[in-house]
Structures are given as C-alpha cells and as structure tokens.
Amino acid sequence: QVQLVESGGGMVQPGGSLTLSCAPSGFSLDYHVIGWFRQAPGKEREGVSCISGSDGSTYYGDSVKGRFTISKDNAKNTVYLQMNNLKPEDTAVYYCAAEFDSGWGSSWLTRYRSMPYWGNGTQVTVSS
Secondary structure, X not given: OOEEEXXXXXXXXXXXOXXXXXXXXXXXXXXXXXXXXXXXXXXXXXXXXXXXXXXXOEEEOOOOOOOEEEEEEOOOOEEEEEEXXXXXXXXXXXXXXXXXXXXXXXXXXXXXXXXXXXXXXXXXXXXX
C-alpha cells in the first residue's frame, strides 16, 4: 500500500523555523519527484518545493525561494523541508505529494491536480 507519512509542522513566531518530513511507504525515492503543496483558507493549492529522487534537482516557488530548503536522505527514504524566516503568509496546511519522475522540472509545482500520491497534510501556523 502506497502512503506518504508526514511529520513536523506546528506553530511558530514570525522569523522562526520549522522542518517538515515526508517518508514514502510502498515505493522508493528513486525515480519519483516528491515535494510539498500548501493551501491557506480560501486560496488555491500552491506549489512550495520539490526534489527529484533521480538526480536531486530542486525547485522552489517564488514566495519561498531563499527561505526554504528541500533535501532528501535516500538511506532513510525521507524528504525534508527546512523552513526558515517564516512569515505569517506561510500559514497553511502543507501537503506532501509524489509522482513518478517524468521530467516535469519546475512545472511539477503547478501539477497538484495530477498528483497520484498525497500525505494527510500538516498545519503550519506563523503568528506572534
């Protein structure tokens, strides 16, 4: 059974940091692209970041570039999203998602309607 097991999230003050993790169950990081989308109340789901399990290429949405870093640990079959300098506008439910790596590149961040695998989501709240 394929699952994406998420952890991390929580509440933090502006300027703070959080780390999300996503561990696929039932498939390997190899040959898949894994990343996060987020959705704030009343807004469309937005691509945050993704990483290719095949070649390690990384992509970021414009709103998080320079603040978020995505990485992977193949030995642990886990992907991490380090979020620094968090802002109130980063408040959202963050969803891990994955699909077979077909070479979409940065376009993966726009493909939330096509993702076959999803985590349950984790709440990130940035507030003073």
